[in-house]
Amino acid sequence: MGSLRSAVLAGGGTGGHIYPLLAFADALKRHFPDVRITTLGSPKGMENELIPPAGYDLRLIPAFQLPRSLNMNLLRTPDRMYKSAHAAGKILEEVQADVVVGFGGYVSVPAYLAAWRRDVPIVIHEVNVPPGVANRMGMRFTKNVAVGFPQQPQQAESLRDARVVGVPLRTAISHLDRAALRPHALYQFGLRPDLPVLFVSGGSSGARTINLAVAAAAKRLAHAGIQVLHVQGGRNDPFEVPNDLPVPYVVLPYLSDMQLGYAAADLMLCRGGAITVAETTALGVPAVYVPYPHSNQEQKRNALPVVEAGGGILVDNSELTPEWIEQHIIPLARDRQRLAMMGAAASRYGRRDGDEALLEFVLEAVAKAR
Ligand SMILES: CC(=O)N[C@H]1[C@@H](OP(=O)(O)OP(=O)(O)OC[C@H]2O[C@@H](n3ccc(=O)[nH]c3=O)[C@H](O)[C@@H]2O)O[C@H](CO)[C@@H](O)[C@@H]1O
Incomplete structure (x- = not known):
């Protein structure tokens, strides 16, 4: 060198x-x-x-x-x-x-x-x-x-x-052993070890459509036994989540220690920012990608190869509704076998x-x- x-x-x-x-x-x-x-x-x-x-x-x-x-x-x-x-x-x-x-x-x-x-x-x-x-x-x-x-x-x-x-x-991400950090991450966020975790992040600035759609699906997710760890994003407006849910729904304004979120996640719901895609694939986190629709299709191009490799699914911004979440995300988050296959496919595409x-x-x- x-x-x-x-x-x-x-x-x-x-x-x-x-x-x-x-x-x-x-x-x-x-x-x-x-x-x-x-x-x-x-x-x-x-x-x-x-x-x-x-x-x-x-x-x-x-x-x-x-x-x-x-x-x-x-x-x-x-x-x-x-x-x-x-x-x-x-x-x-x-x-x-x-x-x-x-x-x-x-x-x-x-x-x-x-x-x-x-x-x-x-x-x-x-x-x-x-x-x-x-x-x-x-x-x-x-x-x-x-x-x-x-x-x-x-x-x-x-x-x-x-x-x-x-x-x-970041080395905290590239060197992450998700399984080893998971118990600590769940404890930090107050999440239960016996239920799946949906990790939601709209990138560094947050994503309004994602925030509102997931918050509106909070009850359906909770009643299906799915916990949510939801990062609002550095520059996004707060949103309301019911406070009487039967399982945890944790909202954070921004998460500097993203490795904790990835360690806690069974499934991620995110935009298709390039660094996010690099991180989910490096770590083998199965993801539902909702590309930002107003930037030359760049986010769709980022996510598509991962989806084609079997490491995630893609949904249009305009289609992400509470109903879509109920029909597609709830069954996926509860299907451990499918998540494991998607995670393995994602990590074959990613690098650290x-x-x-x-x-x-x-x-x-x-x-x-x-
Ligand atoms: C709307 C838009 O034009 N977005 C662009 C922007 O996305 P954006 O700035 O959102 O970038 P990415 O999604 O690529 O990366 C987000 C980064 O922020 C980190 N993070 C996020 C949330 C949080 O709470 N904590 C945290 O640490 C993630 O771990 C990741 O490292 O830059 C990307 C890289 O040029 C582009 O591909 C995106 O199209």
């Missing part, structure tokens, strides 16, 4: 960009205990809540809104973009960056621009198809593109030559070594540039 003295990691907005960044930072630290790690974020993203508690240096650069489609005129539209790239450049110089690794989100663009102008190698990690606007812009400046899933290079021309490295997952594989790719990129 090569070496690194200073790395700048850029990625922000929602958890989907930040958790892989943090997992990669941890891998860097493990291999190079003296490496200087600097993360770049913008003032309003979830990075402000997630990165400082993880112990990494977070530098904020002025935010600017990217258009939804790629428009190279942006690079000529000075002001805000220039201000952000200038701020990123000053940080790259101060920390004498050997590499910039970008995970997407608005804040990655100024980092890519600043690195390109200073001949600092750039590595892009992309988990979605189509790739996000920020990363697509970054691809104008580097060929070092890594992706999270094996189908991505076939699905997008811009990713055709990308290296499949998997998704860096994305952090190490991305690190290897980054070191190769740095060595190539030297």
